[in-house]
Amino acid sequence: MKLSRRNILGGLAMAPFTGLARAQAAPDLRIVSRVLDVKGKAAKVFGIIGPNGKAGLEMVLGQPFRFNLKNEIDDKTLIHWHGLTPPAAQDGVPDFSSSLISVGESRLYDFENNKPGTHWMHSHLGLQEQRMLAAPLIVHELEKQLFDEQEHVVMLHDFAFRDPQEIMADLRKGMEDMPGMVMTNDVTYDAMLANDRTLDDPEILRSEIGGHLRLRIINASASTNMWIDLGMLDGALVAVDGNTVFPVNGKRFPIAIAQRADIRIALPNTAGAWPILFQSEGTALRSGIIVQAGKAEIVKISDQGEAGAPLDYSLEAQLHSAAQVLKEPVDHTEIVTLTGSDKDYIWGFNGKTMMHDILFNVREGERVEVTMQNQTAMAHPIHLHGHYFKVVGLGDRVIDGAVRDTILIPANERATIQFDAKNPGTWAFHCHHLYHMNSGMMAAVGYAGAA
Numbered sequence: 001m002k003l004s005r006r007n008i009l010g011g012l013a014m015a016p017f018t019g020l021a022r023a024q025a026a027p028d029l030r031i032v033s034r035v036l037d038v039k040g041k042a043a044k045v046f047g048i049i050g051p052n053g054k055a056g057l058e059m060v061l062g063q064p065f066r067f068n069l070k071n072e073i074d075d076k077t078l079i080h081w082h083g084l085t086p087p088a089a090q091d092g093v094p095d096f097s098s099s100l101i102s103v104g105e106s107r108l109y110d111f112e113n114n115k116p117g118t119h120w121m122h123s124h125l126g127l128q129e130q131r132m133l134a135a136p137l138i139v140h141e142l143e144k145q146l147f148d149e150q151e152h153v154v155m156l157h158d159f160a161f162r163d164p165q166e167i168m169a170d171l172r173k174g175m176e177d178m179p180g181m182v183m184t185n186d187v188t189y190d191a192m193l194a195n196d197r198t199l200d201d202p203e204i205l206r207s208e209i210g211g212h213l214r215l216r217i218i219n220a221s222a223s224t225n226m227w228i229d230l231g232m233l234d235g236a237l238v239a240v241d242g243n244t245v246f247p248v249n250g251k252r253f254p255i256a257i258a259q260r261a262d263i264r265i266a267l268p269n270t271a272g273a274w275p276i277l278f279q280s281e282g283t284a285l286r287s288g289i290i291v292q293a294g295k296a297e298i299v300k301i302s303d304q305g306e307a308g309a310p311l312d313y314s315l316e317a318q319l320h321s322a323a324q325v326l327k328e329p330v331d332h333t334e335i336v337t338l339t340g341s342d343k344d345y346i347w348g349f350n351g352k353t354m355m356h357d358i359l360f361n362v363r364e365g366e367r368v369e370v371t372m373q374n375q376t377a378m379a380h381p382i383h384l385h386g387h388y389f390k391v392v393g394l395g396d397r398v399i400d401g402a403v404r405d406t407i408l409i410p411a412n413e414r415a416t417i418q419f420d421a422k423n424p425g426t427w428a429f430h431c432h433h434l435y436h437m438n439s440g441m442m443a444a445v446g447y448a449g450a451a
Contacts, residue, residue: 024106026108027051029067031077031101031133038159038191039198046073046133048121049145055155056121057448060142065113069107076100077128081137082258083119083405085386086111089423093124095356096426096444100125116141117242118216118260120155127164129434130222132157132196138216139242149212149264152205153290156217156255156278157193158224165373171435172345174406182411183378184282185309187223190252191303192280192287199303202275202290208263209293210269214217214238215276216262219255221269222434225281225379225408226254227308228261233274233291235263238314239295243403244322254311256381256408258432271296279308311379312410313394319402326388330418331366334359336375338382338409338431340443345439347376355439359429360447363423371416374409380436386427389419406432421447 024183030049034040037412045193050057051067059065065084071077078100080092090109091097101107122134136153160167167187175186197201207213215235217224229252236247239262247264255261255278267274271294279286286305324360340347348354362368371393374380391401409415432441 006425018190026066026110028070029057029081030070030072032072033074036196038161038193041161043161046123046131047129048079048133048135050135056137058138058140059113060140061116063113063387064110066108066110069101071101071103071108073421075105076102077123077133078125079121081121083117083137083260083390084113084115085423086113088386088423088427091385091425091427092227093428094105096428113139115139115242118153118262119238119242120218120220120260121230122131122153122220127168127434127438127450130160130164130167130314131158134220134281136216136218138289141203148206149214151214151216153218156221156226156287157412158187158189158221158280158371159191159193159293160187160189160222168435168438172439174344175342178264182310183342185224185280186293186378189224189280189283189285192224192278192285194278194287194289197287198428199286199288199301202288202301204298205289205291207267207291209267209271209291211267211293213265213267213291214262214334215265216260217255218260219257221257222338224256225254225311225381227258227279227281228263229277229279230263230265231277233265233267233276235265238262238264240402241317241404241406246320246322248315248318248403256311256406258377258381258383258406259404259408267291267293269293273298275301277301277305279305281311282309283307283312310410311408313413314389316401316407317394317397317399319391321390321403323403325403328367330369332362332368334370336370336372338372338376338380340376340439340441342378342437347439347440347441349443354443355440358426358446359443359445361362361448363448364424366421367415367418368421369418371414372409373414374411378410378436380441381406381432382430383432384419384424384427384429386425387419389417389420392411392416392418
């Protein structure tokens with residue numbers, strides 16, 4: 001499939017539901033409060049419940065994204081459709097798109113969606129995401145699967161009993177800044193969760209002996225990068241951030257905050273119980289699920305593992321988009337530095353804290369190249385709203401990389417991306433580490449002349 005300047009990074013544009021009538025009432029998508037049991041202790045968190053009563057949404061490509069979003073929690077909120085490319089007014093970012101949704105209010109979202117893949121939805125207001133105001137958003141290419149495989153979504157969270165505002169207050173007190181030190185974590189958590197559960201009581205995914213799985217893994221953590229560890233199983237990474245890549249085989253894959261990874265696994269032709277673990281970067285905490293085929297015994301696993309190594313570019317350098325992106329001249333270049341430190345907990349771009357400032361403007365129709373240089377001692381997962389980009393450079397290397405919406409830039413590293421400016425509006429451009437974003441590492445990409 002060749003992608004021109006007009007449809008680069010847009011995925012499959014033809015869809016089985018094109019022209020679907022909108023006469024029927026839009027189904028409800030409910031923002032709710034709920035209670036989890038985490039290590040034997042009750043915890044009040046948020047969630048997003050779809051029309052089928054389950055967390056999140058599953059759709060078919062071409063089915064209009066038409067839902068009545070109902071706010072049933074005791075606070076204002078706004079939901080971002082991470083991975084979709086709606087009109088700017090429906091992107092769900094305070095001060096960039098629409099107003100907040102008040103307590104008890106309902107709001108209709110209605111736009112065409114042409115982005116198949118593993119996506120997610122989450123609050124973009126304050127620190128609500130730390131309280132798990134998030135859910136999967138899966139868009140299937142076809143109504144029926146082409147492959148004889150079992151699909152399963154795994155959503156990862158870092159969990160703290162502490163109030164997020166208290167966490168932020170402690171971070172803003174700052175910490176000792178040691179020259180040359182690289183930090184992997186600045187928030188201490190009580191647990192890591194996989195589909196709302198710890199390894200004290202993990203989810204059991206029952207499958208057939210010799211069966212085929214497709215795991216759709218979403219890192220919805222507020223501030224924790226992770227490693228996916230398949231243990232005794234072998235897997236093939238076939239998509240990142242909802243976009244197909246040429247398969248990369250392995251047992252261990254990194255997944256940064258806000259990124260998604262689709263992994264295909266062929267189970268052995270024997271009964272067994274295989275843990276798939278999600279190890280936090282830099283700490284011993286981990287979560288996991290158990291894949292069980294046949295009547296195999298399930299052994300209890302500790303939620304303490306060997307601290308995950310810092311994520312780097314070793315996998316990113318191997319990824320190649322399965323969709324051919326045409327090489328065209330770059331019309332517009334930008335250099336952006338990621339700045340700040342834990343010493344005063346002030347983060348930003350180009351030496352300035354932002355939040356709603358325009359970082360740079362583009363013109364519709366341009367191919368834009370952005371080089372990002374991380375000058376800090378922490379990694380930053382950078383997300384551009386409303387667009388997909390192709391990774392074309394890592395450090396000094398020119399690569400023919402993956403198509404993504406979020407890229408992790410390790411400490412003191414550099415990455416270069418290209419995107420086509422074809423979705424006019426004002427779009428958030430930010431670090432997806434929740435506390436960095438809310439401490440200034442959030443800005444906007446604007447369109448010259450756009451309203």
